[in-house]
Amino acid sequence: MDFSMTEEQELLIESLKELVAREAPESEVKKWYEVGAVSDQFMRAFLDAGFGFLGIPEEYGGTPADLTTLLMVAEELTRGTAATIPALSNILNMFDMVEFGTKEQIRLSMDLYEKTGKASFSLAISEPQAGSDNSGMTTTAVRKNGKVYLNGGKTFVTHGGVAPYCLLVAKDETPDRDNKNMSMWLFASDTPGVKFAPLHKIGQGTTSFAELYLDNVELDESCLVGTQGKGFLQLMKNFEIERLLLCMQTLGLAEAAMDDAASYAGQRMQFGRPIGEFQMIQQLLTDMEIKIKNMRNMVYEAAWLYDNGLSIRLESALCKRYCGRASTEVCSDAMQIMGGIGYTTEGRISRAWQDARGWEFAGGTEQIMVHIAGRQILKKYAK
Amino acid sequence: MKIITCFKVVPDEQDIELKDNGELSFERAKLTISNYDLNSIEAGAQLAEKGSHELIGVSVGGAKINESKLKKNALSRGLTSLFMLADEKLSNLDTHQTAKLLKIMVEKIADWDLVLCGEGSSDLYAQQVGVQLGELLGATVINSVSKITEENGKIIVERTLENETEVIEVELPAVLSVTSFINLPRIPGMKNILSAGKKPSTVWSLTDIGGTCPSETVEVIETKAPRQMDRKKDITEDDSAESIQVFIEKIAAELR
Numbered sequence: 061m062d063f064s065m066t067e068e069q070e071l072l073i074e075s076l077k078e079l080v081a082r083e084a085p086e087s088e089v090k091k092w093y094e095v096g097a098v099s100d101q102f103m104r105a106f107l108d109a110g111f112g113f114l115g116i117p118e119e120y121g122g123t124p125a126d127l128t129t130l131l132m133v134a135e136e137l138t139r140g141t142a143a144t145i146p147a148l149s150n151i152l153n154m155f156d157m158v159e160f161g162t163k164e165q166i167r168l169s170m171d172l173y174e175k176t177g178k179a180s181f182s183l184a185i186s187e188p189q190a191g192s193d194n195s196g197m198t199t200t201a202v203r204k205n206g207k208v209y210l211n212g213g214k215t216f217v218t219h220g221g222v223a224p225y226c227l228l229v230a231k232d233e234t235p236d237r238d239n240k241n242m243s244m245w246l247f248a249s250d251t252p253g254v255k256f257a258p259l260h261k262i263g264q265g266t267t268s269f270a271e272l273y274l275d276n277v278e279l280d281e282s283c284l285v286g287t288q289g290k291g292f293l294q295l296m297k298n299f300e301i302e303r304l305l306l307c308m309q310t311l312g313l314a315e316a317a318m319d320d321a322a323s324y325a326g327q328r329m330q331f332g333r334p335i336g337e338f339q340m341i342q343q344l345l346t347d348m349e350i351k352i353k354n355m356r357n358m359v360y361e362a363a364w365l366y367d368n369g370l371s372i373r374l375e376s377a378l379c380k381r382y383c384g385r386a387s388t389e390v391c392s393d394a395m396q397i398m399g400g401i402g403y404t405t406e407g408r409i410s411r412a413w414q415d416a417r418g419w420e421f422a423g424g425t426e427q428i429m430v431h432i433a434g435r436q437i438l439k440k441y442a443k
Numbered sequence: 444m445k446i447i448t449c450f451k452v453v454p455d456e457q458d459i460e461l462k463d464n465g466e467l468s469f470e471r472a473k474l475t476i477s478n479y480d481l482n483s484i485e486a487g488a489q490l491a492e493k494g495s496h497e498l499i500g501v502s503v504g505g506a507k508i509n510e511s512k513l514k515k516n517a518l519s520r521g522l523t524s525l526f527m528l529a530d531e532k533l534s535n536l537d538t539h540q541t542a543k544l545l546k547i548m549v550e551k552i553a554d555w556d557l558v559l560c561g562e563g564s565s566d567l568y569a570q571q572v573g574v575q576l577g578e579l580l581g582a583t584v585i586n587s588v589s590k591i592t593e594e595n596g597k598i599i600v601e602r603t604l605e606n607e608t609e610v611i612e613v614e615l616p617a618v619l620s621v622t623s624f625i626n627l628p629r630i631p632g633m634k635n636i637l638s639a640g641k642k643p644s645t646v647w648s649l650t651d652i653g654g655t656c657p658s659e660t661v662e663v664i665e666t667k668a669p670r671q672m673d674r675k676k677d678i679t680e681d682d683s684a685e686s687i688q689v690f691i692e693k694i695a696a697e698l699r
Contacts, residue, residue, distance in 0.1 A: 067512040068640070071639075072633055072636055082627075109630045110635070111632065113633075123632070125633060
């Protein structure tokens with residue numbers, strides 16, 4: 061079993077560390093959370109250094125990279141900044157577009173992305189009554205007189221109102237529960253009838269969230285992305301990769317919290333010695349380290365399976381089930397070690413804790429992961 | 444134009460450990476490119492990219508510098524190709540030995556126009572190799588170069604001095620040592636890193652250059668870190684002229 065990185069991966073991570081040191085010092089990251097967005101300068105630098113094109117096909121200016129390498133970048137970027145940086149989910153969105161979009165849609169998305177490094181389009185999937193239960197979706201795309209009309213509403217729209225375009229999944233023609241036909245649509249955020257209303261979160265303050273209202277939004281047929289009626293299946297194709305990517309961010313947050321707390325425990329003097337010498341602190345650190353190791357091992361093993369062409373349906377669900385909660389626990393224990401300082405917004409741990417909590421449900425709740433994993437486990441052990 | 448940029452391979456500073464007796468331990472230190480030489484590589488890369496020139500990296504040192512990752516690291520920064528002289532006998536070279544060996548390498552590469560060096564190395568920082576190499580090669584030698592431009596086939600450099608900036612048109616062939624603020628070295632991306640492995644690199648031993656190691660001109664007797672001292676906790680409370688004078692005298696006494 062080889063756990064070592066390739067020379068190329070080592071060099072890439074060294075480059076990333078250099079980028080983070082130059083462009084994302086803590087004073088800068090704090091500002092991002094205050095204004096609610098990662099700076100244009102960082103997104104540009106991330107793109108210029110080539111990280112923003114990892115995994116995107118070469119014909120669109122990308123650089124080949126396997127999932128393991130992409131996840132290493134996600135881990136290091138999050139660990140180095142103790143922040144949730146949407147740069148990697150932007151890459152993932154481009155994967156969807158490159159796979160299912162028309163030539164014009166791909167070019168449009170890539171051109172916008174290349175200009176800024178920011179998301180070309182927001183993602184409108186969830187609805188107030190339809191999260192993991194996508195049958196409950198009621199937003200419709202109805203054809204009339206050669207045009208398509210969108211009606212309904214979405215919530216938790218990532219980059220909603222900020223990205224210039226919106227990628228939306230709607231039911232074809234009728235909102236009935238038993239209508240399984242859904243399609244993907246790409247349209248400009250300022251199309252008449254489109255209205256975004258920002259949602260305010262307690263964490264992950266670098267990524268905007270919005271509600272979206274669609275009032276008879278008229279689109280051309282050319283706005284369809286991929287195959288008519290297969291929109292949700294298209295979306296699901298990258299769900300498993302997305303889960304691992306999110307898990308890597310939870311891992312990075314936990315590692316950042318560990319970096320700060322363990323270093324603090326070695327320096328903070330109480331009763332004439334560093335608090336790290338007390339066994340109760342050591343127990344916290346030990347359990348945190350175990351969780352971090354578990355997260356790393358689970359996610360990289362899943363990435364290895366994927367890169368070797370094997371299924372990760374079970375593994376990606378197990379990772380998502382475990383990592384969000386484990387990360388919150390590690391950040392919470394780190395805060396316990398740091399005490400009052402950890403609870404202030406001066407340090408990084410309070411931020412990592414708030415961000416980690418969101419990953420317990422964003423991208424699929426821990427509970428729905430049991431539903432996915434449970435069925436796979438029964439299949440795996442069936443005699 | 445053929446540009447050669449020299450770089451030194453040094454132990455990574457963050458891995459160097461201090462022993463109890465004050466000696467430095469390099470046992471766990473990974474090898475890396477000297478920080479100041481990243482500036483000379485970048486200066487070469489910018490010139491080469493603007494003028495479609497060839498940019499060759501050159502390094503000399505112990506056998507350990509012939510390391511695959513290190514070579515990819517250098518080649519990912521804009522070099523066209525790389526030449527190394529790596530031999531166990533060349534592990535602890537002084538500046539004159541380094542300059543003499545670099546001269547042999549540069550002459551063996553041949554047809555060169557411009558050699559770039561960093562202002563010093565991040566381990567010894569003697570600031571000698573560039574000027575000695577230029578002298579040995581019989582070329583124009585300029586140090587403290589803070590800007591290089593190419594205009595109509597001519598090289599114009601700037602030297603930022605305390606009260607003035609010198610602008611000099613340089614006669615080629617030349618050896619220039621660049622400052623650490625001449626540029627911000629690029630961050631190699633995945634594309635650069637992947638292509639680095641495909642670029643040509645040549646590693647010579649002493650036998651390949653038909654030579655022996657030049658004799659030492661400097662004898663290093665001892666290298667030790669400064670002795671760590673406890674704080675004196677001598678606090679000057681106010682900012683009156685008298686107190687400041689006392690403070691200055693105390694500092695001066697410590698420095699004597």
